[in-house]
Amino acid sequence: MDKSKVIVxxxxxxxxxxxxxxxxxxxxLNVIGVGSERSEGLSRGVIVDIDKASASIKSAVAHAEKKANVPINAVYAGIPANMLNIEKCDGIFAVGEPSREITAQDVAQVVNSALIRNLPPEREIVDVLPSEFIVDGFDGIKDPRGMVGTRLEFHGILFTAAKTVIHNTRKAIAQAGLNLAGLVINPLALGQLVLDDGEADFGTIVLDLGGGQSTAAVIHDHKLKYSHVDPEGGEYITKDISVVLNTTLANAERLKREYGNADAELVSSDNQFPVAIVGQTNPQMVGEDYLAAIIQARVEQILQRLGAGLRQVHAFDLPGGIVITGGVSALPGVVELVKKVYQRPVKRYIPDQMGLRHPSFAQGLSIVSYIAQLSEIDILIRRVVDPAEAAPQRAASPSRPAAPAPQRPTAERRPDTAGSRHPQSSPAGEPAPAPKKKKKKTSQRIKNLFTNFFD
Structure with missing residues (x-):
């Protein structure tokens, strides 16, 4: 039986x-506390000022600590889809004696073999998801531990991200006085939360319409197959309102929330509201249809750019339709506008937990939900990728004792002739491996997962 555990x-x-x-x-999963703080030091989903970001993180954690009445020392942090690469990875490991059962250490070894590759110096491995294990030719195995075999193969999906994004996230969390328990890829976790089993299996588009940027993701066969980020979001809508109506940003944000609609056809010009104009004493009356036209123009522009990439991978051919979430999706008329632009079925996801009933909380909820649903084999693989990751406090199975955190190998260092490829370095704090005889290894070329992946 699993012991209770707190996930942040x-x-x-x-x-x-x-x-x-x-x-x-x-x-x-029961939510026991929520904290929220206005972001500082971020631009388009990426930390650009570590000091300001760490202060905001510390404040948000303090609010959550107070409401949950539990101390918070470690957090699982989401990584945005900015510059996220999705690739296939494969590994093979000779188990040895035909009568010996496959152990957790064998699984770690075969995953390690799939991770030996030369990455560009600006990229870092974030996560690896298993597609299947193969034992002596028998495929489709989800967990090979306890089976008997001499040859173990691993097929999975590798996620790499910009090293700057990961480093700045880690640094800001550490500077806030917290430990990083692990990283979670935002669109991967969000897809698991907002889609039911059929939608995730047959294929669905997930749109996260956030304040600073908008993300489109495709979930198919329960896997993240595609992600793309548009560097515009709700902030740009607010700026448009401010410029067009000649009012302050704070007032424009209020007007957007109180009177805004993303579909101008759904509102009437008869409904008007006062707007405080910069440089004028008396407010000016503006119709709701005019405000809606301003909002619609920006949202349509975002949707069209996201749609261009989705069409290239034939995502609109998938039967699951479109699920939207994120703060901008709370605007009235957004669902109707997305239907018009994409001509596909659309629904909005709103968390139903007490205190989280707003689509802007979907991403945060998806992170804790994703960690809570990790299986033993998922946790083992994540610890291969990052040996410092904290394993959730689960009761160990009597037939499958938990293995110690395995060490990730590094590719053999070779002279760099082209200057564009470098071996992946060991994570910070990882003990240096004992000197061993060097062996030549052929590094795998990184393959693009999506060459007509829907074909």
Missing amino acids: GLDIGTTSIKVIVAESIQNQ
Whole structure:
């Protein structure tokens, strides 16, 4: 039986930082605390000022601590889809004696063999998801531990991100006085939360319409197959309102929330509201249809850019339709506008947990939900990728004792002739391996996962 555990998710957004504290008891996730703080030091989903970002993180965590009444020392942080690469990876490992059962250490070895590759110096491995294990030619195996075999193969999906994004996230969290328990890829976790089993299996588009940027992701066969980020979001809508109506940003944000609609056809010009104009004493009356036209123009522009990439991978041919979430999706008329632009079925996801009933909390909730649903084999693989990751407090299975955190190998260092490829370095704090005889290894060329992946 699983022991209860507390999971803290950190959603570092461009406009706000959210902290979700949840307790997982026997596969039941209960939110016990929420903290939110306006973001500082972020631009388009990426930390650009570590000092300001760490202060915002610290404040949001303090709010969540107070509401949850539990100390928060470690968090699982989301990584945005900016410059996220999705690739296939494969590994092979000779188990040895035909009568010996496959152990957790064997699984770690075969995953390690899939990670030996020369990455560009600006990229870092974030996560690896297993597609299947193969034991002596028998495929489709989800967990090979306890089986008997001499040859173990691993097929998975490798996610790499910009090293700057990861470093700045780690640095800001550490500077806030917190430990980083692990990283979670935002669109991967969000897809798991907002889609049901059929949608994730047959294929669905997930649109996260945030304040600083908008992200399109494709979930197919329960895997993240595609992601793309548009560097515009709700902030740009607010700026448009401010410029066109000649009012302050604070007033434009208020007008957007109180009177805004993303579809001008759904509102009437008869409904008007006062707008405080900069440089004028008396407010000016503006119709709701005019405000809606301003909002619609920007949202349509975002959707069209995201749609161009989705059409290239034939995502609109998938039967699951479109699920939207994120703060901008809370605007009235957004669902109707997305239907018009994409001509596909659309629904909006809103969390139903108490205190989180707004789509802007979906990403933070998805982080704790993703960690709570990790299987033993998922946790083992994540610890291969990052040996410093904290394993959730689960009761160990009597037939499958938990293995110690394995060490990731590094590719053999060779003279760099082209200057464009470098071996992946060991994570910070990892003990240096004992000197061993060097062996020549052929590094795998990174393959693009999506060459007509829907074909």
